[in-house]
Amino acid sequence: MEFRDGVIALLAVAVGYAIGLITFWVVSPILSVAIMLLWQVYRNRQTQKASVSTQTSQDKAINLDWHTHMQLYQEAIATVDECEANINNVLTVQNDAVTLLGDSFDGLGRLMTEQTGFISDLVKSTDDAEIFHSEQMKQFANNTSQTLERFIQSTIEMSASTMELLEKVNLIYESMPQAMKALQDIDQISSQTNLLALNAAIEAARAGEAGRGFAVVADEVRALSNRSAGFSDGIQKQLRSIQSQIEQLTQHVSKVAAQDMSYIIDAKKDIDTALKQIIIKAEKDSKVIARIDSSAHELETAISDTIRGLQFSDITSQSLTYTNQSLHHLKDALKQVTTMSHEEFGVAGEAVTEKIGQRRNEKHNPVSRNEITSGEIELF
Amino acid sequence: MSKKILIVDDSAAIRQMVEATLKSASYQVTLAKDGREALDLCASQRFDFILTDQNMPRMDGLTLIKSLRGMPAFMRTPIIMLTTEAGDDMKAQGKAVGATGWMVKPFDPQKLLAITAKVLG
Numbered sequence A: 001m002e003f004r005d006g007v008i009a010l011l012a013v014a015v016g017y018a019i020g021l022i023t024f025w026v027v028s029p030i031l032s033v034a035i036m037l038l039w040q041v042y043r044n045r046q047t048q049k050a051s052v053s054t055q056t057s058q059d060k061a062i063n064l065d066w067h068t069h070m071q072l073y074q075e076a077i078a079t080v081d082e083c084e085a086n087i088n089n090v091l092t093v094q095n096d097a098v099t100l101l102g103d104s105f106d107g108l109g110r111l112m113t114e115q116t117g118f119i120s121d122l123v124k125s126t127d128d129a130e131i132f133h134s135e136q137m138k139q140f141a142n143n144t145s146q147t148l149e150r151f152i153q154s155t156i157e158m159s160a161s162t163m164e165l166l167e168k169v170n171l172i173y174e175s176m177p178q179a180m181k182a183l184q185d186i187d188q189i190s191s192q193t194n195l196l197a198l199n200a201a202i203e204a205a206r207a208g209e210a211g212r213g214f215a216v217v218a219d220e221v222r223a224l225s226n227r228s229a230g231f232s233d234g235i236q237k238q239l240r241s242i243q244s245q246i247e248q249l250t251q252h253v254s255k256v257a258a259q260d261m262s263y264i265i266d267a268k269k270d271i272d273t274a275l276k277q278i279i280i281k282a283e284k285d286s287k288v289i290a291r292i293d294s295s296a297h298e299l300e301t302a303i304s305d306t307i308r309g310l311q312f313s314d315i316t317s318q319s320l321t322y323t324n325q326s327l328h329h330l331k332d333a334l335k336q337v338t339t340m341s342h343e344e345f346g347v348a349g350e351a352v353t354e355k356i357g358q359r360r361n362e363k364h365n366p367v368s369r370n371e372i373t374s375g376e377i378e379l380f
Numbered sequence B: 001m002s003k004k005i006l007i008v009d010d011s012a013a014i015r016q017m018v019e020a021t022l023k024s025a026s027y028q029v030t031l032a033k034d035g036r037e038a039l040d041l042c043a044s045q046r047f048d049f050i051l052t053d054q055n056m057p058r059m060d061g062l063t064l065i066k067s068l069r070g071m072p073a074f075m076r077t078p079i080i081m082l083t084t085e086a087g088d089d090m091k092a093q094g095k096a097v098g099a100t101g102w103m104v105k106p107f108d109p110q111k112l113l114a115i116t117a118k119v120l121g
Helices: A002-123 A133-206 A208-257 A262-310 A312-338 A342-362 B012-024 B035-044 B061-069 B088-097 B109-120
Strands: A377-379 B004-008 B028-032 B049-052 B079-083 B101-104
Touching: A002 A133, A002 A262, A002 A312, A002 B012, A133 A208, A133 A262, A262 A312, A262 B012, A262 B109, A312 A342, A312 B012, A377 B109, B004 B012, B004 B035, B012 B028, B012 B109, B028 B035, B035 B049, B035 B061, B049 B061, B049 B109, B061 B079, B061 B088, B101 B109
Parallel strands: B004 B028, B004 B049, B049 B079, B079 B101
Antiparallel strands: A377 B101
């Protein structure tokens, strides 16, 4: 047993020695090679690591730069968005304002047309007459003044004529007693003739037959004397009647002639003042009418200017819409870029840039004028 | 019998201003918002004079004139462009499709009335 244990122990030492030798001679080179390989790998790794580290920092720099670009594009897109929204707001406000202005302008135009009609009715004498009321009033005042002047002149002349007439009637009246006296003389002659005829008849009767013829003549003379006295009486009666009528006439005419003419003169003064006021008013109205006429022309010019001015909305709308479309186009292009990687941009970036420029070449702003003076007109 | 005029413009302000101007001279005025609407109106009505904008939705002024010149009723009707466009190339296109004349916005009412009287005379 002790012997076997000794053999096993020897074998074990031998195996151990053999293993040791093998380990030394086989494993050591392998290990050395492995260690060298590992070292090489390690070195390679280290080199690679260093290389990767350099590459990463470059990439990192590029990535950082690209990110900044992207941020820039995003900001630009946001700004363009804001611009578009602002332009749309301006367009909305402008359209609303211009609609309001246009409606107000229409209303004003309608009211002005009505007002012009009313003024025309007011200043014209009748609906179809061309002559103005003020002119007619002026003519009326002038005519009235002339008529009144003639009337007063006639009245004064009539008054003077009446006085003259009265004087002449007085002369007639004053000659009446002379006529009466002449008639009384005739009466006396008649009476004497009658007396003579009576005496003649007496004498004829005394002469008898011889005086008969004379008696006839004496009777005839008496008859003539009586008739003469009768005529005289009749004329005297007529004269007294005339005298009485002249007295009445004189009374009436005197009353008329004695009437105070001053109230007519005063009335004329009042009427003249009123007529002067009518004329002044009419002349003032004429000036106002001339001013209205001039205002109508000024109004026409103002309306023309307003019509021209209100067209700004169409012009600015078209320009703003075109600007908005340009901004939208730019935004689309920027959005396209933001979806690209750095490498994709390297490939397609140029096309996007071209696309932005392409719109400028293909489209144009429909508004070519930058002022509100009226545009040119051309007939083909 | 007053003359019938068709105004074609997408801008309400322009339609309103042209209408006010022409009505002040007792013309009969009809309004259209674009070329298509104008063409529909011309299918059933006759007009003595047409005034059209160029840039409008659905149908522009040049296309409208071209279409109208193909219709016997509108072969000789005066048609004037009233537009913000003032380029010579655009005017040449207008002349080519048969426009009678070209007016650049903004228009002066007195000048518009004068040109209207001239083309209708």
